Structures are given as C-alpha cells and as structure tokens.
Amino acid sequence: MSLRDDILVESRDMLIKQGFGKVSMRKIAKKVNVSATSIYLHFKNKDDLLLALVESSIEKLSDALKDQMVSSDDPVAKLEKMANSFLKFAIENPQEYEIIYMVRHEEMPKYPKEKFEQIRKIYEMLAEIIREGQENKLFQVEDPLMSAYTLWAQLHGVASVVISKRLDTRIPSGEFMSQAKNHIIQGFITQKTPV
Amino acid sequence: MSLRDDILVESRDMLIKQGFGKVSMRKIAKKVNVSATSIYLHFKNKDDLLLALVESSIEKLSDALKDQMVSSDDPVAKLEKMANSFLKFAIENPQEYEIIYMVRHEEMPKYPKEKFEQIRKIYEMLAEIIREGQENKLFQVEDPLMSAYTLWAQLHGVASVVISKRLDTRIPSGEFMSQAKNHIIQGFITQKTPV
Amino acid sequence: MSLRDDILVESRDMLIKQGFGKVSMRKIAKKVNVSATSIYLHFKNKDDLLLALVESSIEKLSDALKDQMVSSDDPVAKLEKMANSFLKFAIENPQEYEIIYMVRHEEMPKYPKEKFEQIRKIYEMLAEIIREGQENKLFQVEDPLMSAYTLWAQLHGVASVVISKRLDTRIPSGEFMSQAKNHIIQGFITQKTPV
Amino acid sequence: MSLRDDILVESRDMLIKQGFGKVSMRKIAKKVNVSATSIYLHFKNKDDLLLALVESSIEKLSDALKDQMVSSDDPVAKLEKMANSFLKFAIENPQEYEIIYMVRHEEMPKYPKEKFEQIRKIYEMLAEIIREGQENKLFQVEDPLMSAYTLWAQLHGVASVVISKRLDTRIPSGEFMSQAKNHIIQGFITQKTPV
DNA sequence: GATGAATGAGTGTTCATTCAT
DNA sequence: CATGAATGAACACTCATTCAT
Numbered sequence: 001m002s003l004r005d006d007i008l009v010e011s012r013d014m015l016i017k018q019g020f021g022k023v024s025m026r027k028i029a030k031k032v033n034v035s036a037t038s039i040y041l042h043f044k045n046k047d048d049l050l051l052a053l054v055e056s057s058i059e060k061l062s063d064a065l066k067d068q069m070v071s072s073d074d075p076v077a078k079l080e081k082m083a084n085s086f087l088k089f090a091i092e093n094p095q096e097y098e099i100i101y102m103v104r105h106e107e108m109p110k111y112p113k114e115k116f117e118q119i120r121k122i123y124e125m126l127a128e129i130i131r132e133g134q135e136n137k138l139f140q141v142e143d144p145l146m147s148a149y150t151l152w153a154q155l156h157g158v159a160s161v162v163i164s165k166r167l168d169t170r171i172p173s174g175e176f177m178s179q180a181k182n183h184i185i186q187g188f189i190t191q192k193t194p195v
Numbered sequence: 196m197s198l199r200d201d202i203l204v205e206s207r208d209m210l211i212k213q214g215f216g217k218v219s220m221r222k223i224a225k226k227v228n229v230s231a232t233s234i235y236l237h238f239k240n241k242d243d244l245l246l247a248l249v250e251s252s253i254e255k256l257s258d259a260l261k262d263q264m265v266s267s268d269d270p271v272a273k274l275e276k277m278a279n280s281f282l283k284f285a286i287e288n289p290q291e292y293e294i295i296y297m298v299r300h301e302e303m304p305k306y307p308k309e310k311f312e313q314i315r316k317i318y319e320m321l322a323e324i325i326r327e328g329q330e331n332k333l334f335q336v337e338d339p340l341m342s343a344y345t346l347w348a349q350l351h352g353v354a355s356v357v358i359s360k361r362l363d364t365r366i367p368s369g370e371f372m373s374q375a376k377n378h379i380i381q382g383f384i385t386q387k388t389p390v
Numbered sequence: 391m392s393l394r395d396d397i398l399v400e401s402r403d404m405l406i407k408q409g410f411g412k413v414s415m416r417k418i419a420k421k422v423n424v425s426a427t428s429i430y431l432h433f434k435n436k437d438d439l440l441l442a443l444v445e446s447s448i449e450k451l452s453d454a455l456k457d458q459m460v461s462s463d464d465p466v467a468k469l470e471k472m473a474n475s476f477l478k479f480a481i482e483n484p485q486e487y488e489i490i491y492m493v494r495h496e497e498m499p500k501y502p503k504e505k506f507e508q509i510r511k512i513y514e515m516l517a518e519i520i521r522e523g524q525e526n527k528l529f530q531v532e533d534p535l536m537s538a539y540t541l542w543a544q545l546h547g548v549a550s551v552v553i554s555k556r557l558d559t560r561i562p563s564g565e566f567m568s569q570a571k572n573h574i575i576q577g578f579i580t581q582k583t584p585v
Numbered sequence: 586m587s588l589r590d591d592i593l594v595e596s597r598d599m600l601i602k603q604g605f606g607k608v609s610m611r612k613i614a615k616k617v618n619v620s621a622t623s624i625y626l627h628f629k630n631k632d633d634l635l636l637a638l639v640e641s642s643i644e645k646l647s648d649a650l651k652d653q654m655v656s657s658d659d660p661v662a663k664l665e666k667m668a669n670s671f672l673k674f675a676i677e678n679p680q681e682y683e684i685i686y687m688v689r690h691e692e693m694p695k696y697p698k699e700k701f702e703q704i705r706k707i708y709e710m711l712a713e714i715i716r717e718g719q720e721n722k723l724f725q726v727e728d729p730l731m732s733a734y735t736l737w738a739q740l741h742g743v744a745s746v747v748i749s750k751r752l753d754t755r756i757p758s759g760e761f762m763s764q765a766k767n768h769i770i771q772g773f774i775t776q777k778t779p780v
Numbered sequence: 781g782a783t784g785a786a787t788g789a790g791t792g793t794t795c796a797t798t799c800a801t
Numbered sequence: 802c803a804t805g806a807a808t809g810a811a812c813a814c815t816c817a818t819t820c821a822t
Binding site: 198 | 786788
C-alpha cells in the first residue's frame with residue numbers, strides 16, 4: 001500500500017473518530033510515521049486531503065447502490081431492496097456515511113460542490129423506480145422526484161439516528177430499522193381508503 | 196440585551212455555521228466586540244458556554260411541543276399537529292434544532308448526558324398518542340414506543356435534509372415537507388391491504 | 391479579625407505552599423471570599439501586599455531572637471541559646487523563615503531592600519556575643535562580625551535543608567539539627583591543638 | 586552553538602534570575618531570537634526543557650566532585666578538598682548550583698525525583714571520608730552519614746548566602762568562605778577537651 | 781468598604797504551511 | 802520522495818489592574 005493510501009486510511013479514521021475539526025496534519029503524520037511535510041507531497045493541502053476522503057466515500061456508496069438496480073423485480077420489491085441497501089451501507093460504513101451525509105458543508109468551505117452532484121444520481125434512480133410504480137398504480141404519489149427525496153430523507157433520518165446513537169437504549173437498532181423501513185415504504189403504497 | 200445574551204447569540208450562530216470544533220472564544224469576543232476575557236465573566240469556560248447553548252435550545256423545543264398536547268383531537272389529528280409543530284420548529288429555529296439533533300455528541304465530551312434526557316419526554320408524548328390510536332385501531336403498529344422513535348426519525352430526516360440544504364434546488368422545501376409529512380403519517384395508518 | 395488580616399493570612403499560606411510565582415490576587419480573593427477588587431482597598435498592589443508579608447515575618451523573627459539576649463549566661467551558653475532559638479524559629483515558622491531567607495530577592499524586584507536591613511541587627515547581636523567570648527579567650531576567631539556571618543550561614547544551611555526537605559529520609563531531623571548545632575558551636579571554640 | 590544550546594543557556598539564566606514561575610517559553614524565544622514555536626522542535630514542552638536544565642546541572646556538579654576523590658591524602662585533607670571543591674563549584678557555577686539546591690521542589694511538580702537521587706552519592710562520598718577519619722580517631726562523630734549531611738548542610742548555608750548575596754557588603758566573600766570552611770572542618774575534628 | 785464589569789498583556793501549546801536540503 | 806527547521810496565527814485561559822457605582 002502506498003504512503004498516499006496510508007494517509008487516507010489514517011485520516012479517515014481520525015475524521016470519523018474525532019470529527020472534522022480535530023483532523024490535523026501533524027497527527028496524521030505521526031500515525032503514519034512520516035514527517036508532516038511528507039503529506040504535502042501527496043496532497044496539496046489539508047482541504048485537498050479531505051476532498052479525497054469525501055470522493056472515495058461517495059464512490060463507495062454509489063457502487064453499493066448501483067448493484068441493486070440490476071434486479072428485475074416489481075417496483076415495490078425494488079424499492080425495498082434499495083432501502084435495505086441504503087440502510088445497510090449506512091450501518092456497515094458509518095464513517096463513509098457520515099462523511100457524505102452528516103458533515104456540514106460549511107465545515108469544508110473550499111470543497112467543490114459538484115462532487116456531491118454524483119449523489120444525485122441515487123435520487124434519480126429512486127425516482128425512476130417510483131415513476132414505474134406510479135404508472136402501475138402501485139404507488140400513490142404526485143411528483144416522483146420529490147417523492148424520491150422524501151423517501152430518501154426518511155431513510156436518512158433513520159440511518160442518522162442509529163449512527164449518531166440517539167436511539168433509546170431500550171430499542172434494538174436492528175428491529176428499529178426494519179420497522180422503520182416498513183412504515184416508510186407503507187407510506188407510499190396505494191391503499192383503499194379505510195371505510 | 197445583556198452581554199451574556201449577545202455572547203449566546205453569536206456563539207450559537209458560530210456553533211451552527213462552523214461546527215463545534217470551530218467555535219472559539221476569541222472569535223466570539225471579536226464578533227460581540229468585547230475582549231476575550233470578558234466572556235469569562237459570564238461563563239466559567241468554553242464548555243460552560245456551550246452547555247448553556249444546548250440547555251436553552253432544548254428548553255425552547257420542549258416548550259414548542261408541549262403546547263400542542265393540550266388539544267382534544269383524535270389521535271391522527273394529534274399526530275399531525277405534533278409533526279407539523281416539530282417541522283415548524285426545525286425550520287423556524289434551525290440553529291436550535293441543529294444544536295439539539297445534529298451536533299455530534301463526541302464533539303462535546305464534557306456535556307452531561309442527562310440534559311438530553313429531557314428530550315426523551317417528547318418521544319413519550321408521541322408514544323402516548325400512538326398508543327391511543329393503536330387502541331382505537333387507527334394505527335397499525337406493534338410497539339408504540341418504537342413507533343414513536345421511527346416516526347420521529349423520519350421527521351428528523353426530513354427536517355435535517357431541509358436545514359442542511361441537501362434538497363435539490365428544483366424542489367420547493369415547503370411542499371416537500373408537507374408531502375413528506377403526509378407520507379410519514381400515512382405509513383402508520385391502518386389500511387385494508389390492497390387487493 | 392479584619393479583612394486585611396484575612397488577606398495576609400491567606401496570601402502567606404499561598405506564598406509558602408505554592409511559591410512566589412503562584413501567588414495571585416484572584417486566588418487570594420477567592421479564598422478570603424471577597425471580590426478581587428477588594429484587596430486593592432487594603433493594599434496598593436500585589437507588591438505592596440507581598441511587602442507587608444515580608445515585614446511581618448521579619449518582625450516575628452526579630453522578636454523571637456531578641457528575647458534570648460536578656461540572659462546573663464556566659465558567651466558559649468548565649469551562643470547556644472541563640473542557635474537553638476534560630477533553628478527553633480525556622481522549624482516552627484517555616485513559612486516566615488522561607489519568606490525571609492529563602493525567597494529570591496530578584497523575585498520581588500520592587501521590594502525596598504532597606505527592610506531587610508532590620509535583619510542585620512541579628513548579626514550584630516551575634517557578633518557582640520562572639521566579641522565577648524573572644525575577649526575571654528573562649529572563642530578562637532579573627533573578626534567577630536565575619537564570624538557572626540559564618541555562624542549564621544551554617545545555621546541557615548541546616549535550617550534550610552530541613553525546611554526544604556532535602557534531608558535523607560533515614561535521618562531524623564531533630565537529631566540532625568541538634569548534632570549540627572553542636573558541630574557548629576564546636577567549630578568556634580578555642581581548643582588545644584590535638585597532639 | 587546549536588539553537589538547542591542557546592535555548593538552554595537563556596532559560597537557565599532566566600530560571601536563575603527570575604525563578605521557576607517566571608520562566609516563559611515566549612520570553613526565552615524572544616531572547617534567543619526565534620519564534621516560540623521553534624522551542625518545541627527541541628523540547629517536548631516546558632517541563633521537558635526544565636528537566637534538561639536540571640539534569641545537566643546535576644551532572645556538572647557530580648563530575649566536579651568525583652575528580653576530588655582520587656586523592657590519597659589523609660581524611661582531613663580529603664575533607665578539606667571536598668569542601669573547597671563544593672564551594673568552588675557553587676561560586677563558579679551559581680546558576681547550576683541554584684538549580685540543584687535552591688529551587689523549590691514544589692515548583693517543579695512533574696520532575697522525576699529519581700534524578701535528584703544522583704546527588705545522594707555525594708553524601709555517601711562524604712560519609713566514607715568521615716568514616717575513615719572516625720576509625721583513625723581524627724573525627725569526633727557519632728553517625729558518619731548524619732555527619733556527612735550536617736557537613737554538607739553547613740557548606741550549603743555558606744554557599745547559598747554568598748550566591749544569593751545576603752552577605753554584608755563589608756565582608757569579602759572569598760575570605761568569608763575560607764574562614765567558614767575552617768570553622769566547619771574544625772567542628773568535626775577530635776580535640777583534647779580544654780582543661 | 782465593597783463590588784461587577786471590563787481589559788490588555790501574558791501563559792503554554794497546537795496548527796497548517798513553507799523552504800532549503 | 803522525504804525531511805528537519807522554522808514560523809505566524811490561533812487556541813483556551815489567567816493575570817493584575819482600573820473604573821464606575
């Protein structure tokens with residue numbers, strides 16, 4: 001593994017464990033066992049390093065979700081698969097998830113927003129599924145894109161609550177997520193109005 | 196307005212805009228136009244200042260939601276009122292909301308966790324409504340407390356997405372929140388399974 | 391007891407326990423339970439306070455030793471009495487002793503050296519005793535004043551070693567001081583040169 | 586001379602002239618004409634710097650005295666040589682002497698006491714000489730180790746009085762020290778009790 | 781007599797970054 | 802590729818002191 005990768009690994013770890021504000025070039029250098037100066041041979045500056053971190057995280061998420069699109073299931077099943085994958089990714093890669101969704105943009109002022117555009121493709125994917133279900137009268141929605149965003153927002157809420165450990169300790173997170181996901185999907189499904 | 200209040204206002208702003216790690220006594224002082232030393236006349240130290248910030252935010256939210264509980268409506272209407280109030284508070288007091296729900300606990304190591312317990316009462320309130328609806332067969336849930344948490348998590352996702360401006364610019368946030376809220380409530384309501 | 395006295399007591403304690411550098415007006419104020427400002431009603435400034443401390447300490451030592459001069463003993467007994475009193479004072483009032491003899495002059499730059507002149511009277515007293523013994527051929531010295539200083543220097547060495555706890559823990563300080571005093575006096579007494 | 590040495594020189598000077606409490610990294614830096622930060626390239630922190638100071642001082646004294654032990658003189662001459670060397674060291678290296686013997690332990694809380702143990706060897710050396718003289722009936726002492734300590738304490742008194750300029754200006758310090766040394770040695774030598 | 785509010789200077793320390801080698 | 806030396810700016814915090822009340 002190259003020094004560049006070592007630096008990325010350690011700084012990701014530090015970013016996750018101590019937060020953005022506490023990432024320090026010197027501390028990274030010490031962990032990787034090189035001089036602080038050496039980091040500058042691989043990254044222009046601190047922001048450049050953090051940017052690399054964000055980029056790789058986004059890519060990882062994108063990959064994880066793209067895999068779910070190849071299925072030939074019906075829209076509801078597709079949606080569930082997507083939701084499952086999204087939550088699974090968040091729980092299994094909380095560091096990357098936080099970097100993407102929970103770090104305030106303002107904390108990385110020099111970060112080019114375009115990079116985040118890549119994430120938008122995920123919503124487009126969601127919107128596509130919803131549109132398909134809408135045509136089949138399976139989903140009761142007005143605007144598929146907006147619905148994609150509301151769907152994702154709800155999933156994000158669930159994920160972030162678990163990741164940031166804001167859940168009551170009496171509630172098992174696995175079951176919580178599963179139930180939440182059911183409620184969320186249920187909220188989109190067409191239904192005979194109760195008599 | 197007293198200097199103490201000025202300090203609170205500015206530091207709240209700084210906390211929100213730049214994150215915990217970036218709040219600095221000196222910067223606050225500069226903004227408020229006093230010497231850094233003066234802050235220590237009103238707050239024992241940085242942690243004490245931040246704590247005051249959190250406390251007042253939590254109180255504000257608590258007050259806002261308690262007001263909604265006096266209604267004599269049916270459970271569904273109550274739930275909607277609560278959801279509306281919650282989202283309204285988040286949008287109208289994004290700073291306070293962020294302090295309560297979006298600041299990483301790890302970034303405030305010395306903060307006494309008990310204070311956050313006060314928020315739990317909100318979930319109890321939600322759970323109570325859901326339990327009532329459950330008895331009336333209006334809501335289709337298993338465990339009211341867990342459902343309260345999922346409901347809140349979904350609302351939180353919606354609020355946080357709007358507050359942190361992660362919404363697609365093409366989507367009007369007002370409508371987004373209204374639709375999201377509908378979907379969320381819908382997800383809890385008992386329904387004849389579609390044929 | 392007046393506030394002025396309270397301040398003196400506490401600051402003496404602080405001076406002794408933590409050293410000159412650590413004496414702080416604020417900390418004194420906190421201990422005495424008044425505002426820091428109040429100290430300035432009784433002392434012009436920090437140096438003025440420290441000066442008062444030194445003055446009272448010197449006075450205390452002077453008083454203790456003057457009492458020993460009224461005796462009508464022979465010079466050797468007189469010298470022993472003085473030595474005993476000096477060491478006794480040092481051990482029983484280590485704080486005052488330190489202030490007088492062990493605090494560096496440079497640490498109190500604004501202190502008027504004349505005050506210390508008062509101590510010189512002690513050496514004059516010693517010199518007087520030695521001169522008396524010299525005339526009686528009891529003491530074998532050249533210059534009584536110089537001998538007074540060497541005598542005192544030796545006593546001071548013994549006292550300071552005990553006070554600053556530089557003695558080997560295996561050595562009981564009482565016996566150490568008693569033996570040291572004997573050696574010191576012995577060093578002045580006229581003797582037949584050993585055969 | 587390296588920057589490290591420059592820092593040591595200046596901080597030693599400051600330590601002596603103003604006391605422990607007044608040694609400041611920034612002031613040192615200013616004197617040495619570098620940025621305060623640069624000191625941290627050579628010393629981990631302030632304590633580390635002060636420790637280096639103490640260590641080198643102790644070593645210097647140890648070396649100076651060890652040289653005197655090779656002689657094959659009789660015990661009295663040996664003792665005199667030791668006394669001379671000790672006083673000579675104190676006068677010629679007042680800074681180092683003060684660091685070792687006159688700085689309050691309490692002012693250096695984090696300093697590892699073991700380092701000072703090295704000084705104890707000096708007392709052991711003294712005790713050895715005294716024991717030798719005791720066997721030859723040259724010295725009239727009870728416990729050689731305790732006597733070593735009293736001997737040293739007296740020498741220390743003499744040295745510290747001179748170094749801290751507490752001597753009457755009418756008294757030439759050279760002669761004072763020489764006479765004092767004679768008195769001190771005399772106090773240990775066996776003598777026919779005066780008839 | 782006593783206080784609260786305020787301040788400028790100072791403390792040790794960490795930071796990102798540069799530069800010559 | 803890598804480093805050691807260096808720095809200015811920033812950090813939280815403490816200090817002695819002043820002033821209006």
